[in-house]
Amino acid sequence: MGFLNLRLIDLVDIVLVAYLLFRVYKLIKGTVALNILIGIFAFIVFWLMIKALNMELSASIMDNFVNVGVLALIIVFQQEIRRFLLLLGSKYNLSGKFSMDKVLLGKGKGMMNIYNKPLVRACEQMAKTKTGALIVITKDSELLDYVRTGELINAVISSQLLENIFFKNSPLHDGAVIITRNKIKAAGCILPVSQNYSLPKKVGLRHRAAMGITESTDAVSIVVSEETGRISFFKKGEMEMGITPEELTKLLEEL
Helix, strand or coil: HHHHHHHHHHHHHHHHHHHHHHHHHHHHCCCHHHHHHHHHHHHHHHHHHHCCCCCCHHHHHHHHHCCCHHHHHHHCHHHHHHHHHHHHHHHCCCCHCHHHHHHCCCCCCCCCCHHHHHHHHHHHHHHCCCHHHHHCCCCCCCCCCCCCCEEEEEECCHHHHHHHHHCCCCCCCCCCCEEEECEEEEEEEECCCCCCCCCCCCCCCCHCCCCHHHCCCEEEEEECCCCCCEEEEEECCCCEEECCCCHHHHHCCCC
């Protein structure tokens, strides 16, 4: 019964592997990568069966596939690997924990609650006029890579400015507005589009971009639908569609 002699480090190892597998599953759930992962699992089971039956010719062919398997996995799952690394760096705020700014300046603050009111008012007004909008609110990560894709504004949050940015004839209305630390940092920004197939087919690129940025970073996002005027809120790759201005205020206060 020697196989039952588990050490504490063995239990830690099992829990760690189980957690990593769970996080990988959460990352690829609803995407085509999940089907690919199931196919790889079936391939491994088939390969082990061949090895157990001592089928030398088939085993040698399968061994050659396995030898290049790591490289193939990196190529196939490059987007998911990138998202997983961003999960470690952004959602768990590794950069913030080891930042000298935190030591010298103290813990930074996100968007102050006094700026929730003009933001909600702008969303409410745009919902009434069915003006499409995509607003991203950063938390620990300032999303500088995405800020650089748009036009730098660096202005205080105001409802009038947000409505002007997303006005249908504005050159910046198709992109995203990124809000960082109480200021509209940039407008017309390009965001990653989510490949999550669980999203309703009726939603457009704005909703998929709002989902994509919250899947790969710790930011939250708000979308006003141009077709229906509904307000949607996105956080950690999850969507709340058709919320009221009062519900939006509460969600922002909880950040």
